[in-house]
Amino acid sequence: MFEIIVSGGWLMLPIIACSIVTIAITIERFWALNPSKIAPPNLLGQVWNWIQTNQMDSEKLKELRRSSPLGRILAAGLSNSRHGRDVMKDSIEETASQVIHEMERFLNALGTIASVSPLLGLLGTVFGMIEVFNQIVLQGSGNPGALAGGISVALITTAAGLCVAIPAMLAHRFFLRRLDTLVVTMEQEAVKLVDALHNERRIDLKTG
Numbered sequence: 001m002f003e004i005i006v007s008g009g010w011l012m013l014p015i016i017a018c019s020i021v022t023i024a025i026t027i028e029r030f031w032a033l034n035p036s037k038i039a040p041p042n043l044l045g046q047v048w049n050w051i052q053t054n055q056m057d058s059e060k061l062k063e064l065r066r067s068s069p070l071g072r073i074l075a076a077g078l079s080n081s082r083h084g085r086d087v088m089k090d091s092i093e094e095t096a097s098q099v100i101h102e103m104e105r106f107l108n109a110l111g112t113i114a115s116v117s118p119l120l121g122l123l124g125t126v127f128g129m130i131e132v133f134n135q136i137v138l139q140g141s142g143n144p145g146a147l148a149g150g151i152s153v154a155l156i157t158t159a160a161g162l163c164v165a166i167p168a169m170l171a172h173r174f175f176l177r178r179l180d181t182l183v184v185t186m187e188q189e190a191v192k193l194v195d196a197l198h199n200e201r202r203i204d205l206k207t208g
Helices: 002-007 012-032 043-052 058-067 069-079 085-103 107-139 144-154 156-197
Strands: none
Touching: 012 107, 012 156, 043 058, 043 069, 043 156, 058 069, 069 085, 069 156, 085 156, 107 144, 107 156, 144 156
């Protein structure tokens, strides 16, 4: 394996660095975008129980804000609920935009790696083919085995770039899909809270 990496040339170094970054981002985002951490399923029911039993105070709001990203959004809405539905919705949307921005962290980097890695591999192959043709000019084409070996070495970087890009692209798509699902879930929970507080329709809140 080490010989293959060395034969790929110096462009194998950024490709390897991209693979390490991809693994690190994938592990970190998989842990950070855990649905049960982002939007606990029973959180809204717990909040509604606090409201109904008159336990909602500044300490409960701080606890809610620290509990999860969904808790931050709900706490922002509750803090401004006395100012009316529109103000409450605006505060929820403002906090939600901050939460979503934090949840998107590193995803652009992952997408960039998925796009750049094949180009790095192709660049390495182009340099390798230039070297092969230089050898043909200097030594002629009388040794097909040597030429084939040179071409195979030139293709190593392309293969390596694709090996990094494919998992990075899959991970990027996976996390974007998970992010979309979490955003929809948090939006639904926030809307339920707004409607429940302003009595516009009957809300089914999970309390179990």
